[in-house]
Amino acid sequence: MTDISRYHRQCLFQKIGEEGQKKIASSRITIVGCGALGTVLASTLVRAGVGFVRIVDRDFIELNNLQRQVIFSEEDIRDNLPKAVAAAKQLKKINSEVQIEAVVSDVNFTNVEKLIRDVNLVLDGTDNFETRFLLNDACVKLGKPWIYSAVVGCHGLTLSIVPGKTPCLRCVFESAPPPELTPTCDTAGIIAPASTVIASLAATEALKFLSGNEGDLNPTLYSYDVWTRETKSFHLEGLRDATDCPTCRHQRFEYLSGNLAPKTTTLCGRNAVQITRPDRITLDFKELESRLKKVGEVKSNSFMLQATTGGYEFTVFPDGRAIIKGTNDPAQAKVIYSKYIGV
């Protein structure tokens, strides 16, 4: 039987109270991605007593994750545990009352709806635009509120989205920005306080929503720099009506159709995967080269750019197509692509 005393201090907080706590306990959430953001989200919300927490991540823990991904340990790496499994194992020790489901899988257009259909709220702990737009499509389609968060370097963004009421992610960002405008943690780095702060803000939004305080959700796209302490709140009033959003206005779920997903082809016998973007872009090789030089060896000519980093070797072509060597797994190749090249 639930011992409400463990949530005593949370209940004392007047906005939540025992009523709010009961609502939290009967709520279900999905956290997509269990890295810097996802671990903080999961840890905070499991401790807070959310009834059911599904954690989805396909990756295994690496040593360079421990600097910011709280709850993982060196032992988890030795045991070669997937992130979702390690998180569930650890968090069950902290709060055995919460039902935790670990899903070791990438999130794609075939499974995203299933992963969020039976929950009240979705939290974004992902690291790329493609997955976020996919989440946005699925959440708008199924009417699930979700909280977007993104962090790189010392700076992050968060936005609470309630389909039908607030602008959606595609009202705000029409399409994924080009790779040169989307630094990733793997090329531009990240400091732990940035992800901790942003994830804490997102978890606060989750607590508001789940405790029956939906009216208190922050209506802005909030940006915070932990280094300079610069904050910005972008006001979004009227945006929903002003934009011709394919997702929430036209109910056209382009990412859910799978047509906007990059196409992958496994190259027989090569332990390599070719990735073809659905959009036509022209990569800025100079910019990409300077970005990748920080993490590995790079050489390029007018036809292609070759880089070696983290046990992978990849060749990128001007229209964004790439051959990723060192894996046969299309999902893994996509991860590498979004980490180092960007989507």
Place this chain on the structure above:
Amino acid sequence: MIYLDNAATSFPKPKRVYERMDRFLREEAANPGRSGHRLSVGAESQIAQARNVIAKLFGVEHPERVIFTLNCTDSLNIAIKGVLREGDHAITTVLEHNSVLRPLHSLEANGKITLTKLRPNSDGFIHPNDVKAVMGPKTKLVAMTHASNVTGIVQPIREIGKLVRETESLFLVDAAQTAGVIPIHVESDFIDLLAFPGHKALYGPPGTGALCVGERAKLFPWREGGTGFDSESLLQPIRFPFALEGGTPNSVGIVGLKEGVEFILEEGMDKIRAHEQGLVKQLRSELKEIPSIRIYGTQDVSRSVAPVSFTVEGAEPQEVSLILDQSFDIASRAGLHCAPLMHRELKTFPQGTIRLSPGYFNTAGEIQTAVRAIREIRSQIAV
């Protein structure tokens, strides 16, 4: 775009193929032979005519022994799995496409058959005597390609067919790379089972293929179902083509294929072959001039068909192919081309080769442009 991937599927198709398919699908595409109405009978007759032109092209005496399939892979599977039984021995070669290798290997792996794979001599040919040497009393099938889809080298199938014909064994030829460019006559070439795609040099659409079944071959059908007659019987009829053709056929595709074959008959296979040979000769001799490029196959173009495989020293075939596509708008193919053992033989495993395969609709100017592109790529990326 310059399309040089005709060995995978021909593109474009003759105009009449598009037009005929469009008209057929709009106006005539009833279920052939299933119903007595005029449209159904008409569609049936179109398919019969397609059988007739194919029979004519390959010297098949009874057109009903031309079976329509999904592609060459389907034809090969119907043949291989329809013929081989527990305890049989089969012979094939390392030149083969996976559509021959995989069905045979799975039968071998399941302990059903024993399998011998022959290697070519240093010129790339399978020697008839080598076939003879491994034939035994249990040998039920000799299955081989007419021409490798990697090197383009044309094999001496008539000589091999002749010696197989002297035994109880059946001779299965994979004519994926030759049907439509090299004359094939099932009687004079001693072919019991001729498998080919409709979508390559016969100019039909993707999703078409055929298998010509000689009278020595007794095939078990593995796709059983509706034929539109004999419905009271719970067993597949033994009458051809129905024995091997259960289900509604790809009538639109078959009608397109018929148009493709008629295009060949009108144009003349000699003329088609001469044009392709000219392009292959040009391609081979111009590529040969480029340093650090290695060409496979034979320079004697009279003994080869369109696929020209090469590698660029210091460059991954996939990368070269991608650059050709993206910086020069040239469609090529790179890798193993589904023929892994051939690449082991050529010592190009596992990276494979870059393959350019000209077709009848390519021009000398296009070949020149392609060679120029390869020259430029090589000068930038090769070591």
